[in-house]
Amino acid sequence: MRDVLQRRIGDCTVEADRSWSHGGATVLLVRDARGARWVGKQHRDRDRYRAERDAYRRWVPALGDRAPRLRFADDATGTLVLSAVPGAPDWSRGLTPAVQRRAGAALRRLHEAAEPEPWPEFAAVRLAEFDRWAPAAGELLPGPELAAVRKAVLGLADLPVPHRVPCHGDHTPRNWLLAPADGTGDERFAVLDFEWSGRDVWVADLTRLAVGPWRDDPELAAAFLAGYGRAIGALDRAMLLRCAAARAVFLAVWGHRHGEVALERSARDQFARLAGELPAD
Template sequence: MSSTDLLALCRRLLDVDVTPLNWHPGHAGTRVLRAATAEHGEVIVKPHRSPQRHTQEVNAYRTWVPTLGDRAPRLLAAADDPPAIIITAVPGIPLRHRTLDSEAGQGAYRQAGRLLRTFHAAGPPRLEPDWTAWLAQRTEYWIHQAADRITSRFRAEVRAHMRALQDLGPLPAVPCHLDFMPRNMIHSDDGILRLIDFEHSRYDLPARDLVRLTTRIWPHRPDLRHSFLDEYGQPSTLDREVLEHCAHLDALTAWAVQPPDDRR
């Protein structure tokens, strides 16, 4: 959607007198509009790159995000054609861009643990479908996408971990964010943390929301891990097994979207 299209959509669905403020880069080359409205203050107009992402984010905002209260945006309007949503803007900047001292950083991660614990409890656990089997099948898609960016040895390692994951199933699935990283945690000037970007959200294995924090953030900052888990709760032995197996899937997907210049 063009900038003009986003502005026209906001005027059609929400406020004819909306004032555009600025534009932000979105997913996969999309642009997001930040605008001012008379009734709702500043809002975000976000287009979706696919109907699936649109359906997932609208569903999350209508069913699970309200449990977060004022720690997440509110859905104001949604359009299926073109697929887009309008949500309230939240104050602050992504946590990844904040320079915080140790105490403030630990406080932010305690809030993050509390937010994720609340989100995971926003719907009843489900055993069907068997997500371990689904993830094992989905792995073959990513192996195909990665092509010769990965070695045959790494390919075999990933498949072995997916077989081991499937042997653990079926496991209970809960509402998951599935992009739970500091770029989607908005930290305000008064230290409040809010969660955004729910287009990947769906039922899945809860430990998957910890994979990227475990492999990309916490090895360098174990204090943040301790602070997060103080609020979220300690992973069980089974959670740690799922984390180990899914870390290999996450590494695979990272290679699959890279230019074909390297091999693992």
Template sequence: MTDPFLLPEPVRIWAEKTLGALVPVRDASLDVTLRSSWHVVRAADNARFVIKIARTSEGFTQETFVHRHVVSALGAGSAPRLLATLPSHLALLLTDLQGIPLPDLQVKVAALRRIHWRSGVLVAKLHQAGEATAGNRQEADTAVLRLAQDARLHLDVVGDRLSVEEQKLVAHLADRLSVLGGLPLGFVHGCLERGLVQGPQAHLSLRDFETAGFAPVVVDFARLACGPWLAQPHLRLDFFNGYGRGLSGDERLALRALTALHAVRRLAADGKEPGHRQTAEDAHAVLARLTKEVPV
């Protein structure tokens, strides 16, 4: 029986043709239903690389495009380098930029504030990479409208886990989001919370671009608002100081709505098992904070 944690043989053979003999490795992911990712070591010099197999052909195509045409805008060493691809297996061979995702960092407050400032600088470079087309604008507006419409579906799933006031807040913000148009576009990452990592010597980089593409830039901030910014709001200010601008009124409204929708979506995805209590507590905390904010 094939071990699902081992690098598939055709992919290993392909990688060794490019790199030379590799030390046997196992899947770095604990959940084999997620995207597969292997940290591999070259036997000759112990150099480290990453082999990724995309979940879908669309994800493979998108991440390949980003590495070939976008990441150069971030500056040297700010993203892994793409060395080769194997389209038949949706595989990408990348340099390994080791690092710890932002939510997992355990550093002093002053250091964390500097990291979020530098994160803002780096994300601004990504958002400004490339120029959106009229087609990108139409797709982005449609995607935002779809997110607003999905809110009703999520509320149907988790309604009994939210108070009446929380349900009204989410529904109200979704309605406001559905009529917003013309939000500033940029090339967004899609999952900044896990994509931003700090490596050795406090070097910051971005990785995992399979969900990247043109969208309203504000969509990149919702996960951070539900994560590190929730407990430490000053980090949000530090981030936008590095980003180089604050949000417009419409963007602030959109971020409130997207933050609420993300919290409810996570609640719906995690189910009702006792082990997901932290997700429920986080969702209630997000909605409580949004309730206290001055409406736009």
């Protein structure tokens, strides 16, 4: 990746390695000869690279200064060079009403970056995703509960056809940058890491929060939804519960494969709770 950075922005100095431990991408904070900071991100998975590249080109500009901007994308090496945004993720600070409100407002901007599309294939897509991960999940999660979740996912076909919008795919505090704002006393807020982005139902971006921190503190959910400007209706909740259960299956498998012990444990716990809350018929 350093060769790519050299070609694109000239001489630069690496200031920090911000790569995640799962090894999905190499992420370097660099400073160019003029003193400007950039982030170089080289993906190992081509699908994740294309998803993030396309998000930065099509949807992320709608966030303005609440997200990095794309300087260039190098398809040959799967490398993105992004503007460096001040701040750092902070899970505990992310779980405050003030930050949740900002996160909701930012997500609404992203979801409105393109016109909503009717999605008649929604139920079939979710079922195919579940069936793709179910064999591996069978080694980690109880069979009867997996069968119950699959039945619930099948039930998505009984709901009205939803619309899909541009979604982040992992809108949680680990992907929010927080920094003090100059002279205002407020915190700056920005979103990063769009490699799981794509068009989906709007509640798909709420699943990890809804089955995690919001359960213990409803005030966080209220603040987030106030920032977003929309309540969760009955049909939304039915979709959210089913999507969250299917998502927990994926996260348990993904965490296990990539050595993300805390993620796998959290996904297992969420799966156990959700499997007991799904409708019986």
